[in-house]
Amino acid sequence: MKKRIAIFISGRGSNMEAILKQVKDGILKDVCEVALVFSNKPAAKGLAVAEKYGVPTAAIPSKGKNRADFERDVIELLKPYRVDYIVLAGFMRILSPLFVRAYKNRIINIHPADTNQFKGVGAYEWAFENKLAETKITVHFVDEGVDTGPIIAQRAVDLRGATTLEEVEKRGLKVEHQFYSEALKKVFSGEFNRQKQE
Numbered sequence: 001m002k003k004r005i006a007i008f009i010s011g012r013g014s015n016m017e018a019i020l021k022q023v024k025d026g027i028l029k030d031v032c033e034v035a036l037v038f039s040n041k042p043a044a045k046g047l048a049v050a051e052k053y054g055v056p057t058a059a060i061p062s063k064g065k066n067r068a069d070f071e072r073d074v075i076e077l078l079k080p081y082r083v084d085y086i087v088l089a090g091f092m093r094i095l096s097p098l099f100v101r102a103y104k105n106r107i108i109n110i111h112p113a114d115t116n117q118f119k120g121v122g123a124y125e126w127a128f129e130n131k132l133a134e135t136k137i138t139v140h141f142v143d144e145g146v147d148t149g150p151i152i153a154q155r156a157v158d159l160r161g162a163t164t165l166e167e168v169e170k171r172g173l174k175v176e177h178q179f180y181s182e183a184l185k186k187v188f189s190g191e192f193n194r195q196k197q198e
């Protein structure tokens with residue numbers, strides 16, 4: 001059975017688009033379908049991109065709302081879509097324990113650093129300022145902390161010779177776009193759980 005997923009975004013949605021492509025005719029084609037692209041920002045550029053792919057979209061503004069009210073509304077909105085997994089792709093809002101518990105072990109995030117080394121926003125800036133020769137993209141389950149959940153997979157980005165922040169981001173995003181779908185495939189096909197048990 002294909003997994004039903006909702007992708008959560010807040011901005012341009014380049015990771016979302018990479019996933020939509022793989023669902024359409026790539027490595028995610030047989031393992032999942034995108035039930036919804038959701039944004040906490042109605043003006044997020046990625047929503048228009050999702051529409052181009054013919055995917056249902058919805059937005060509930062988080063601005064000016066308290067976290068509990070916002071999340072209750074999102075949980076209500078999601079119900080009829082019956083999603084198996086929530087895939088965070090540049091979703092810039094921290095989810096409270098209330099929300100995380102409602103989708104326990106079913107929320108996945110991509111973080112552009114090794115979560116053991118750097119948590120929170122500004123990971124590419126951190127890699128650039130510290131002149132790292134390499135950074136690691138991490139795909140992980142979301143738990144009740146910020147970037148603390150169990151790691152699904154990591155992939156290195158070679159940063160040697162990257163002299164600007166833009167170059168660091170460019171190299172990182174190129175890896176993110178390929179790697180996120182590969183990691184998702186492992187989870188949706190059951191391969192990730194099998195690996196853990198071996």
Ligand code: GRF
Pocket residue numbers: 009010011012013014015016089090091110111112176
């Ligand atoms: C990516 O670097 C992602 O890892 C981080 O936020 C950025 C989102 O970019 N969480 P996009 O919206 O997917 O283009």
